[in-house]
Amino acid sequence: MKKYAILLDDTFCTGCNSCAYRCIQEFRYHDQASKGLFRTFVQINDDGLYQKRCMHCLEPDCVENCPVKALTKSEYGPVLYNAQKCIGCQTCVRVCKFHVPQFDADTKKIVKCSMCAHRISEDKKPACAEVCPTGALQFGEYEAMKKLAAKLAKEKKLKLYGYEENGGTHLFVLAKEDPTKFGYPKVAKKALKGKVSLDGGIGVPAMAALAVAGFKKYSERRTRIEAEAKKAKK
Template sequence: MANYAILVDDRYCIGCNTCFYKCVQENRLHEEASRSLHRTMVFLDQGEEPGKYHHRCMHCENPVCAAVCTTGAMSKSDYGAVLYEPDICIACRSCVLACPYKVPQYDEEAKGIVKCSMCAHRVVQGNIPACVEACPTSALEFGEAKALRAKAEKIAAEEGLVLYGVGTNVMVLTTKEPTS
Protein backbone atom coordinates (compact mmCIF):
# COMPACT_ATOMS: atom_id res chain seq x y z
CA MET A 1 0.00 0.00 0.00
CA ALA A 2 1.19 3.53 -0.74
CA ASN A 3 2.31 6.01 1.90
CA TYR A 4 -0.57 8.48 2.10
CA ALA A 5 -0.86 12.01 3.43
CA ILE A 6 -3.37 14.82 3.86
CA LEU A 7 -2.68 18.32 2.61
CA VAL A 8 -4.55 21.17 4.30
CA ASP A 9 -4.62 24.34 2.20
CA ASP A 10 -5.49 26.94 4.81
CA ARG A 11 -6.29 29.54 2.15
CA TYR A 12 -9.45 27.62 1.30
CA CYS A 13 -10.49 26.62 4.82
CA ILE A 14 -13.44 28.70 6.00
CA GLY A 15 -13.45 27.30 9.53
CA CYS A 16 -16.85 25.63 9.14
CA ASN A 17 -15.70 22.43 10.91
CA THR A 18 -17.54 20.20 8.45
CA CYS A 19 -14.44 17.99 8.80
CA PHE A 20 -15.14 17.66 12.53
CA TYR A 21 -18.83 16.90 12.09
CA LYS A 22 -18.17 14.33 9.37
CA CYS A 23 -15.53 12.67 11.59
CA VAL A 24 -18.02 12.45 14.45
CA GLN A 25 -20.66 10.97 12.15
CA GLU A 26 -18.32 8.55 10.33
CA ASN A 27 -16.74 7.18 13.49
CA ARG A 28 -19.85 7.39 15.70
CA LEU A 29 -18.15 9.70 18.17
CA HIS A 30 -21.16 11.60 19.47
CA GLU A 31 -20.39 10.79 23.12
CA GLU A 32 -16.74 11.88 22.76
CA ALA A 33 -17.83 15.11 21.09
CA SER A 34 -20.31 15.83 23.88
CA ARG A 35 -17.36 15.61 26.31
CA SER A 36 -15.37 18.15 24.21
CA LEU A 37 -13.06 15.47 22.81
CA HIS A 38 -12.25 15.62 19.12
CA ARG A 39 -10.10 13.98 16.46
CA THR A 40 -10.02 16.98 14.15
CA MET A 41 -11.05 20.57 14.77
CA VAL A 42 -10.48 24.01 13.29
CA PHE A 43 -10.19 26.66 15.96
CA LEU A 44 -10.76 30.28 15.00
CA ASP A 45 -8.59 32.78 16.86
CA GLN A 46 -10.12 36.24 17.08
CA GLY A 47 -7.28 37.66 19.21
CA GLU A 48 -4.48 40.03 18.25
CA GLU A 49 -3.51 37.89 15.26
CA PRO A 50 -6.76 36.43 13.92
CA GLY A 51 -6.46 33.14 12.11
CA LYS A 52 -7.21 29.45 12.06
CA TYR A 53 -5.50 26.64 13.94
CA HIS A 54 -5.95 23.10 12.60
CA HIS A 55 -5.79 20.66 15.49
CA ARG A 56 -5.46 17.09 14.26
CA CYS A 57 -3.00 14.22 14.42
CA MET A 58 -0.10 15.04 12.12
CA HIS A 59 0.64 11.32 11.57
CA CYS A 60 4.37 11.92 12.05
CA GLU A 61 6.85 9.96 9.97
CA ASN A 62 8.67 9.07 13.20
CA PRO A 63 5.92 9.39 15.82
CA VAL A 64 7.15 10.11 19.34
CA CYS A 65 3.81 8.89 20.72
CA ALA A 66 4.51 5.43 19.29
CA ALA A 67 8.14 5.47 20.45
CA VAL A 68 7.15 6.06 24.09
CA CYS A 69 4.23 3.61 24.08
CA THR A 70 5.38 0.60 26.09
CA THR A 71 2.58 -1.69 24.90
CA GLY A 72 2.58 -0.89 21.19
CA ALA A 73 -0.91 0.59 21.39
CA MET A 74 0.36 3.46 19.22
CA SER A 75 2.02 2.42 15.98
CA LYS A 76 2.88 3.72 12.53
CA SER A 77 0.97 1.99 9.74
CA ASP A 78 2.40 0.99 6.38
CA TYR A 79 0.26 3.62 4.66
CA GLY A 80 1.26 6.63 6.78
CA ALA A 81 -1.27 6.86 9.60
CA VAL A 82 -0.39 6.64 13.29
CA LEU A 83 -2.87 4.14 14.71
CA TYR A 84 -4.17 3.51 18.22
CA GLU A 85 -5.15 0.05 19.47
CA PRO A 86 -7.38 0.50 22.55
CA ASP A 87 -7.37 -3.19 23.49
CA ILE A 88 -3.68 -3.12 24.45
CA CYS A 89 -3.53 0.41 25.86
CA ILE A 90 -2.81 0.59 29.60
CA ALA A 91 -3.89 4.25 29.82
CA CYS A 92 -0.48 5.44 31.03
CA ARG A 93 -0.89 8.63 28.96
CA SER A 94 2.75 8.68 27.85
CA CYS A 95 1.59 9.43 24.31
CA VAL A 96 -0.41 12.42 25.52
CA LEU A 97 2.66 13.88 27.23
CA ALA A 98 5.07 13.06 24.38
CA CYS A 99 3.17 14.42 21.39
CA PRO A 100 4.76 17.70 20.23
CA TYR A 101 1.42 18.73 18.70
CA LYS A 102 -0.62 18.00 21.85
CA VAL A 103 -3.02 15.82 19.90
CA PRO A 104 -3.84 12.60 21.79
CA GLN A 105 -6.49 13.30 24.42
CA TYR A 106 -7.26 11.06 27.36
CA ASP A 107 -10.92 10.17 27.70
CA GLU A 108 -11.56 9.80 31.44
CA GLU A 109 -14.89 8.10 30.91
CA ALA A 110 -13.76 5.54 28.32
CA LYS A 111 -10.28 5.18 29.90
CA GLY A 112 -8.53 5.49 26.56
CA ILE A 113 -6.98 7.78 24.01
CA VAL A 114 -8.81 9.87 21.42
CA LYS A 115 -6.98 10.66 18.17
CA CYS A 116 -7.46 10.58 14.42
CA SER A 117 -6.80 7.30 12.59
CA MET A 118 -6.82 8.93 9.14
CA CYS A 119 -9.99 6.84 8.69
CA ALA A 120 -8.04 3.59 8.56
CA HIS A 121 -11.24 1.63 7.94
CA ARG A 122 -11.85 3.69 4.79
CA VAL A 123 -8.28 3.94 3.49
CA VAL A 124 -7.66 0.18 3.55
CA GLN A 125 -10.77 -0.19 1.36
CA GLY A 126 -9.43 2.33 -1.16
CA ASN A 127 -11.51 5.29 0.01
CA ILE A 128 -10.43 8.71 1.25
CA PRO A 129 -10.78 9.92 4.86
CA ALA A 130 -14.23 11.24 5.74
CA CYS A 131 -12.96 14.74 6.60
CA VAL A 132 -11.37 15.10 3.15
CA GLU A 133 -14.47 13.83 1.40
CA ALA A 134 -16.72 16.22 3.32
CA CYS A 135 -14.74 19.47 2.99
CA PRO A 136 -17.01 21.86 1.04
CA THR A 137 -14.15 24.06 -0.17
CA SER A 138 -11.63 21.33 -1.08
CA ALA A 139 -9.20 22.69 1.51
CA LEU A 140 -8.28 19.08 2.32
CA GLU A 141 -6.61 16.77 -0.17
CA PHE A 142 -5.65 13.12 0.27
CA GLY A 143 -3.10 11.28 -1.80
CA GLU A 144 0.31 9.69 -2.09
CA ALA A 145 2.64 11.46 0.36
CA LYS A 146 5.56 12.19 -2.01
CA ALA A 147 3.28 13.61 -4.69
CA LEU A 148 1.36 15.78 -2.20
CA ARG A 149 4.60 17.02 -0.64
CA ALA A 150 6.01 17.94 -4.06
CA LYS A 151 2.78 19.74 -4.97
CA ALA A 152 2.73 21.61 -1.64
CA GLU A 153 6.40 22.62 -1.93
CA LYS A 154 5.79 23.95 -5.44
CA ILE A 155 2.73 25.96 -4.37
CA ALA A 156 4.57 27.32 -1.30
CA ALA A 157 7.54 28.44 -3.43
CA GLU A 158 5.44 29.99 -6.19
CA GLU A 159 2.96 31.76 -3.93
CA GLY A 160 5.16 32.69 -0.96
CA LEU A 161 3.34 30.42 1.49
CA VAL A 162 4.60 28.53 4.52
CA LEU A 163 4.51 24.73 4.36
CA TYR A 164 4.05 23.41 7.88
CA GLY A 165 4.29 19.76 8.82
CA VAL A 166 7.11 18.54 6.59
CA GLY A 167 8.19 15.28 8.23
CA THR A 168 4.59 14.29 8.88
CA ASN A 169 1.77 12.81 6.85
CA VAL A 170 -0.37 15.92 7.35
CA MET A 171 0.97 19.09 5.78
CA VAL A 172 -0.55 22.57 6.05
CA LEU A 173 -0.12 25.32 3.47
CA THR A 174 -0.64 28.64 5.21
CA THR A 175 0.14 32.32 4.80
CA LYS A 176 2.06 32.53 8.07
CA GLU A 177 4.02 30.26 10.40
CA PRO A 178 1.69 28.64 12.95
CA THR A 179 2.19 29.93 16.49
CA SER A 180 0.62 27.02 18.38
Protein backbone atom coordinates in the same frame (compact mmCIF):
# COMPACT_ATOMS: atom_id res chain seq x y z
CA MET B 1 2.97 -0.34 -0.57
CA LYS B 2 1.66 3.15 -1.33
CA LYS B 3 2.00 5.81 1.36
CA TYR B 4 -0.55 8.56 1.81
CA ALA B 5 -0.75 12.09 3.17
CA ILE B 6 -3.16 14.97 3.64
CA LEU B 7 -2.57 18.51 2.42
CA LEU B 8 -4.42 21.23 4.32
CA ASP B 9 -4.50 24.59 2.55
CA ASP B 10 -5.51 27.03 5.26
CA THR B 11 -6.13 29.75 2.67
CA PHE B 12 -9.21 27.80 1.53
CA CYS B 13 -10.46 26.76 4.97
CA THR B 14 -13.51 28.72 6.18
CA GLY B 15 -13.66 27.15 9.63
CA CYS B 16 -17.04 25.54 8.90
CA ASN B 17 -15.97 22.36 10.74
CA SER B 18 -17.69 20.11 8.21
CA CYS B 19 -14.63 17.90 8.63
CA ALA B 20 -15.22 17.59 12.38
CA TYR B 21 -18.95 16.85 12.03
CA ARG B 22 -18.32 14.22 9.34
CA CYS B 23 -15.59 12.65 11.48
CA ILE B 24 -17.98 12.33 14.43
CA GLN B 25 -20.51 10.60 12.18
CA GLU B 26 -17.89 8.28 10.72
CA PHE B 27 -16.58 7.07 14.08
CA ARG B 28 -19.71 7.52 16.18
CA TYR B 29 -17.95 9.27 19.04
CA HIS B 30 -20.70 11.74 19.92
CA ASP B 31 -20.21 11.25 23.68
CA GLN B 32 -16.53 12.16 23.53
CA ALA B 33 -17.22 15.10 21.22
CA SER B 34 -19.77 16.43 23.70
CA LYS B 35 -16.90 16.56 26.21
CA GLY B 36 -14.73 18.53 23.80
CA LEU B 37 -12.65 15.55 22.70
CA PHE B 38 -12.26 15.50 18.92
CA ARG B 39 -10.29 13.51 16.37
CA THR B 40 -10.20 16.67 14.28
CA PHE B 41 -11.53 20.15 14.94
CA VAL B 42 -11.01 23.62 13.47
CA GLN B 43 -10.39 26.24 16.12
CA ILE B 44 -10.94 29.83 15.01
CA ASN B 45 -8.49 32.23 16.62
CA ASP B 46 -7.95 35.97 16.18
CA ASP B 47 -4.89 35.37 14.01
CA GLY B 48 -6.15 32.44 11.95
CA LEU B 49 -7.42 28.87 11.93
CA TYR B 50 -5.89 25.95 13.79
CA GLN B 51 -7.01 22.49 12.71
CA LYS B 52 -6.16 20.12 15.54
CA ARG B 53 -5.56 16.58 14.29
CA CYS B 54 -2.87 13.92 14.32
CA MET B 55 0.14 14.87 12.19
CA HIS B 56 1.02 11.19 11.60
CA CYS B 57 4.76 11.73 12.06
CA LEU B 58 7.27 9.78 10.01
CA GLU B 59 8.99 8.92 13.29
CA PRO B 60 6.21 9.17 15.91
CA ASP B 61 7.29 9.76 19.51
CA CYS B 62 4.02 8.24 20.72
CA VAL B 63 4.75 4.95 18.96
CA GLU B 64 8.32 4.82 20.23
CA ASN B 65 7.31 5.47 23.83
CA CYS B 66 4.05 3.54 24.22
CA PRO B 67 4.85 0.78 26.75
CA VAL B 68 2.19 -1.64 25.47
CA LYS B 69 2.42 -0.94 21.72
CA ALA B 70 -1.12 0.41 21.60
CA LEU B 71 0.13 2.89 18.99
CA THR B 72 1.75 1.68 15.79
CA LYS B 73 3.05 3.29 12.62
CA SER B 74 1.42 1.75 9.55
CA GLU B 75 3.38 1.12 6.37
CA TYR B 76 1.08 3.43 4.42
CA GLY B 77 1.30 6.44 6.73
CA PRO B 78 -1.31 6.70 9.51
CA VAL B 79 -0.39 6.26 13.17
CA LEU B 80 -2.91 3.70 14.40
CA TYR B 81 -4.35 3.32 17.90
CA ASN B 82 -5.55 0.07 19.49
CA ALA B 83 -7.88 0.93 22.37
CA GLN B 84 -7.94 -2.68 23.59
CA LYS B 85 -4.20 -2.62 24.25
CA CYS B 86 -4.21 0.85 25.81
CA ILE B 87 -3.76 0.93 29.60
CA GLY B 88 -4.50 4.64 29.96
CA CYS B 89 -1.00 5.61 31.12
CA GLN B 90 -1.11 8.82 29.02
CA THR B 91 2.53 8.47 27.95
CA CYS B 92 1.51 9.43 24.41
CA VAL B 93 -0.19 12.57 25.71
CA ARG B 94 3.01 13.66 27.42
CA VAL B 95 5.49 12.89 24.63
CA CYS B 96 3.56 14.13 21.59
CA LYS B 97 5.19 17.38 20.48
CA PHE B 98 2.03 18.36 18.61
CA HIS B 99 -0.22 17.84 21.68
CA VAL B 100 -2.56 15.60 19.70
CA PRO B 101 -3.70 12.62 21.84
CA GLN B 102 -6.55 13.59 24.17
CA PHE B 103 -7.31 11.53 27.24
CA ASP B 104 -10.90 10.61 28.08
CA ALA B 105 -11.02 10.43 31.87
CA ASP B 106 -14.26 8.42 31.76
CA THR B 107 -13.12 5.64 29.43
CA LYS B 108 -9.40 5.88 30.33
CA LYS B 109 -8.63 5.85 26.61
CA ILE B 110 -7.30 8.43 24.18
CA VAL B 111 -8.89 10.13 21.20
CA LYS B 112 -6.91 10.77 18.01
CA CYS B 113 -7.24 10.82 14.23
CA SER B 114 -6.45 7.62 12.33
CA MET B 115 -6.58 9.25 8.88
CA CYS B 116 -9.58 6.97 8.32
CA ALA B 117 -7.31 3.97 7.81
CA HIS B 118 -10.35 1.73 7.28
CA ARG B 119 -11.49 3.92 4.38
CA ILE B 120 -8.01 4.05 2.85
CA SER B 121 -7.98 0.23 2.79
CA GLU B 122 -11.15 0.45 0.68
CA ASP B 123 -9.58 2.98 -1.72
CA LYS B 124 -11.67 5.81 -0.27
CA LYS B 125 -10.62 9.25 0.90
CA PRO B 126 -10.65 10.07 4.62
CA ALA B 127 -14.12 11.30 5.57
CA CYS B 128 -12.89 14.84 6.26
CA ALA B 129 -11.27 15.22 2.83
CA GLU B 130 -14.32 13.79 1.13
CA VAL B 131 -16.73 16.26 2.72
CA CYS B 132 -14.63 19.47 2.70
CA PRO B 133 -16.74 21.96 0.67
CA THR B 134 -13.86 24.23 -0.39
CA GLY B 135 -11.15 21.72 -1.26
CA ALA B 136 -8.99 22.89 1.64
CA LEU B 137 -8.28 19.25 2.44
CA GLN B 138 -6.61 17.17 -0.25
CA PHE B 139 -5.68 13.52 0.05
CA GLY B 140 -3.30 11.51 -2.08
CA GLU B 141 -0.06 9.58 -2.29
CA TYR B 142 2.60 10.87 0.07
CA GLU B 143 5.23 11.90 -2.48
CA ALA B 144 2.66 13.66 -4.66
CA MET B 145 1.22 15.59 -1.71
CA LYS B 146 4.69 16.51 -0.47
CA LYS B 147 5.75 17.85 -3.86
CA LEU B 148 2.47 19.72 -4.28
CA ALA B 149 2.82 21.29 -0.83
CA ALA B 150 6.35 22.50 -1.59
CA LYS B 151 5.27 23.75 -5.03
CA LEU B 152 2.30 25.74 -3.69
CA ALA B 153 4.35 27.15 -0.83
CA LYS B 154 6.92 28.46 -3.29
CA GLU B 155 4.49 29.75 -5.93
CA LYS B 156 2.03 31.40 -3.52
CA LYS B 157 4.66 32.40 -0.97
CA LEU B 158 2.93 30.47 1.80
CA LYS B 159 4.29 29.07 5.03
CA LEU B 160 4.58 25.29 5.12
CA TYR B 161 4.13 23.35 8.35
CA GLY B 162 4.59 19.63 8.92
CA TYR B 163 7.20 19.25 6.19
CA GLU B 164 10.23 19.08 8.45
CA GLU B 165 8.79 19.49 11.94
CA ASN B 166 9.81 16.52 14.10
CA GLY B 167 11.47 14.93 11.08
CA GLY B 168 8.45 15.20 8.79
CA THR B 169 4.80 14.18 8.90
CA HIS B 170 1.96 12.92 6.73
CA LEU B 171 0.04 16.19 7.14
CA PHE B 172 1.20 19.29 5.30
CA VAL B 173 -0.30 22.65 6.30
CA LEU B 174 -0.14 25.73 4.08
CA ALA B 175 -0.89 29.19 5.50
CA LYS B 176 -0.26 32.84 4.70
CA GLU B 177 1.30 33.44 8.10
CA ASP B 178 3.40 31.31 10.41
CA PRO B 179 0.96 28.57 11.59
CA THR B 180 2.42 28.70 15.10
CA LYS B 181 0.87 32.16 15.46
CA PHE B 182 -2.63 30.71 15.50
CA GLY B 183 -2.33 27.47 17.43
CA TYR B 184 0.03 25.00 15.81
CA PRO B 185 2.76 24.01 18.30
CA LYS B 186 6.31 25.19 17.75
CA VAL B 187 8.17 21.98 16.95
CA ALA B 188 11.84 21.77 16.06
CA LYS B 189 12.60 20.86 12.47
CA LYS B 190 14.58 17.67 12.11
CA ALA B 191 15.76 16.53 8.70
CA LEU B 192 15.64 12.83 7.92
CA LYS B 193 18.19 10.97 5.83
CA GLY B 194 17.53 11.55 2.15
CA LYS B 195 14.84 14.11 2.88
CA VAL B 196 13.76 16.37 0.03
CA SER B 197 14.17 20.07 0.78
CA LEU B 198 11.59 22.77 0.02
CA ASP B 199 13.36 23.92 -3.12
CA GLY B 200 13.05 20.47 -4.64
CA GLY B 201 16.65 19.53 -3.96
CA ILE B 202 17.92 17.05 -1.41
CA GLY B 203 18.49 17.78 2.24
CA VAL B 204 21.78 18.24 4.06
CA PRO B 205 22.03 14.63 5.34
CA ALA B 206 21.60 13.29 1.82
CA MET B 207 24.09 15.80 0.45
CA ALA B 208 26.63 14.73 3.06
CA ALA B 209 26.09 11.08 2.19
CA LEU B 210 26.55 11.81 -1.50
CA ALA B 211 29.69 13.83 -0.79
CA VAL B 212 31.23 10.97 1.19
CA ALA B 213 30.26 8.46 -1.48
CA GLY B 214 31.61 10.73 -4.19
CA PHE B 215 34.93 11.23 -2.40
CA LYS B 216 35.23 7.48 -1.90
CA LYS B 217 34.65 6.87 -5.62
CA TYR B 218 37.16 9.61 -6.46
CA SER B 219 39.79 8.07 -4.13
CA GLU B 220 39.26 4.60 -5.58
CA ARG B 221 39.54 5.92 -9.12
CA ARG B 222 42.70 7.92 -8.31
CA THR B 223 44.33 4.91 -6.62
CA ARG B 224 43.51 2.72 -9.62
CA ILE B 225 44.88 5.27 -12.11
CA GLU B 226 48.11 5.73 -10.12
CA ALA B 227 48.56 1.96 -9.89
CA GLU B 228 48.08 1.60 -13.63
CA ALA B 229 50.56 4.43 -14.27
CA LYS B 230 53.24 2.76 -12.11
CA LYS B 231 52.63 -0.54 -13.82
CA ALA B 232 53.04 1.08 -17.24
CA LYS B 233 56.47 2.54 -16.27
CA LYS B 234 57.89 -0.87 -15.39
